[in-house]
Amino acid sequence: MRVDLGNALETTPGITTETLDRLDERVAAAHDRIAAGMADDEFGYAALTLPETADPDRIHAAVDGFDRPEAVLTVGIGGSALGAATLATALESDVDAYVLDNVDPDDARALLDDLPLADTVVNVVSKSGTTAETLANFLVAREAMADAGVDWTDRTLVTTGESGNLRELADRHGLPSLPVPDGVPGRFSALSTVGLAVAALQGHDVEAVLAGGRDGMASLSGSLYESPAYAYGAATYALAERGARTNAVMPYAESLETFAEWFAQLWAESLGKDGLGQTPARALGATDQHSQLQLYRAGPPDKLVTLVRPTERADVPIPETDLDGLAYLGGSSLGGLLDAEFEATEASLAAADVPNVRVEIDRVDERSLGELLYGMEAACVLYGELASVSTFTQPAVEWGKKAARGLLGGGDFPEADAVTEKRELRVD
Numbered sequence: 001m002r003v004d005l006g007n008a009l010e011t012t013p014g015i016t017t018e019t020l021d022r023l024d025e026r027v028a029a030a031h032d033r034i035a036a037g038m039a040d041d042e043f044g045y046a047a048l049t050l051p052e053t054a055d056p057d058r059i060h061a062a063v064d065g066f067d068r069p070e071a072v073l074t075v076g077i078g079g080s081a082l083g084a085a086t087l088a089t090a091l092e093s094d095v096d097a098y099v100l101d102n103v104d105p106d107d108a109r110a111l112l113d114d115l116p117l118a119d120t121v122v123n124v125v126s127k128s129g130t131t132a133e134t135l136a137n138f139l140v141a142r143e144a145m146a147d148a149g150v151d152w153t154d155r156t157l158v159t160t161g162e163s164g165n166l167r168e169l170a171d172r173h174g175l176p177s178l179p180v181p182d183g184v185p186g187r188f189s190a191l192s193t194v195g196l197a198v199a200a201l202q203g204h205d206v207e208a209v210l211a212g213g214r215d216g217m218a219s220l221s222g223s224l225y226e227s228p229a230y231a232y233g234a235a236t237y238a239l240a241e242r243g244a245r246t247n248a249v250m251p252y253a254e255s256l257e258t259f260a261e262w263f264a265q266l267w268a269e270s271l272g273k274d275g276l277g278q279t280p281a282r283a284l285g286a287t288d289q290h291s292q293l294q295l296y297r298a299g300p301p302d303k304l305v306t307l308v309r310p311t312e313r314a315d316v317p318i319p320e321t322d323l324d325g326l327a328y329l330g331g332s333s334l335g336g337l338l339d340a341e342f343e344a345t346e347a348s349l350a351a352a353d354v355p356n357v358r359v360e361i362d363r364v365d366e367r368s369l370g371e372l373l374y375g376m377e378a379a380c381v382l383y384g385e386l387a388s389v390s391t392f393t394q395p396a397v398e399w400g401k402k403a404a405r406g407l408l409g410g411g412d413f414p415e416a417d418a419v420t421e422k423r424e425l426r427v428d
């Protein structure tokens with residue numbers, strides 16, 4: 001992963017090389033803190049050791065009992081779905097991957113009706129084993145399998161913590177299961193059993209993903225000038241401090257569209273605390289050049305745009321044409337056009353003084369993805385240290401979870417009372 005901060009210098013809001021030089025001393029101290037947390041396997045920091053601690057053999061052993069399926073359906077939400085989904089969207093496989101995260105009845109029904117259930121592995125993932133959406137969706141999926149005459153115990157893989165509903169279910173039915181590693185918050189679990197089981201089921205090279213993570217790990221150092229991940233974390237923090245409240249993440253590759261979704265959870269849930277944080281916006285190049293870019297370039301100067309691209313990709317030539325106005329396209333390629341759009345957008349933002357950061361990976365493959373995911377997690381942890389927020393907790397999310405559970409009669413949660421206290425100003 002390579003990071004270029006040049007277009008974040010002298011912009012509005014903006015940073016200078018002096019800003020970064022001053023910040024580098026704090027990066028050194030933050031790195032010491034992070035390294036100590038990693039060495040002690042402290043909650044959260046333990047996620048940054050996953051490239052070394054994750055056990056690919058265990059993942060293979062859990063999935064190898066399933067003959068190569070036609071499809072894999074992940075039933076999970078947030079950190080228990082987005083890592084796997086990011087890899088599945090990015091990497092091609094003849095095993096189709098689907099995610100059932102939301103509890104939208106139409107969507108769940110349509111998905112389950114379409115799936116070849118007899119040839120699908122249902123991969124149910126919940127660290128806590130209590131998330132209502134996941135458990136409800138799993139019960140619905142299990143019934144759909146039974147209705148289709150499929151023995152669900154033959155087709156279900158469970159990934160969960162040491163105890164709880166799903167652990168009990170796996171033990172009771174002797175289901176293949178994987179542990180969620182200790183000390184790893186869901187949104188930091190992409191490089192663990194949570195994110196990698198689907199990749200293994202799809203036939204991807206799980207070891208290469210972890211090797212990419214190790215490349216990212218090896219590049220962490222006490223200076224932002226030596227570590228692309230820390231360069232990104234430090235610059236985004238400094239820009240946020242100066243007013244870049246939104247970080248629009250814009251990959252120039254369809255295959256990285258879900259990466260932006262994964263990034264949004266990582267950034268929002270980890271850094272949105274104590275009145276601080278940076279709102280992640282999801283965009284896609286070149287498509288959103290024709291929509292959102294207007295706002296990013298000419299709207300309120302409270303944004304940063306992160307442009308992400310692979311430097312190598314398979315290409316499609318653009319055929320020659322005898323239309324004079326289109327002659328410039330002929331002989332070029334879709335990839336060439338996409339790269340030109342990337343650089344044009346970067347320049348257009350810079351010309352309007354809008355800070356933007358370029359993040360490049362070599363290509364969309366297992367190793368580069370492992371490095372990208374690791375790099376963004378390390379960037380996020382560094383940002384959290386610099387901002388002094390509690391990066392690995394999510395009390396605001398938990399609040400809503402409790403309120404919903406109370407409403408459904410799943411326990412006595414005072415948070416549910418707030419629902420009856422809702423203010424109204426109706427216009428019918």
Ligand SMILES: O=P(O)(O)OC[C@H]1O[C@H](O)[C@H](O)[C@@H](O)[C@@H]1O
Nearest residue numbers: 078079080126127128131186397
């Ligand atoms: O894995 P689970 O325990 O089911 O949790 C799934 C998700 O639930 C919550 O909303 C948390 O805030 C997320 O960080 C987590 O990824």
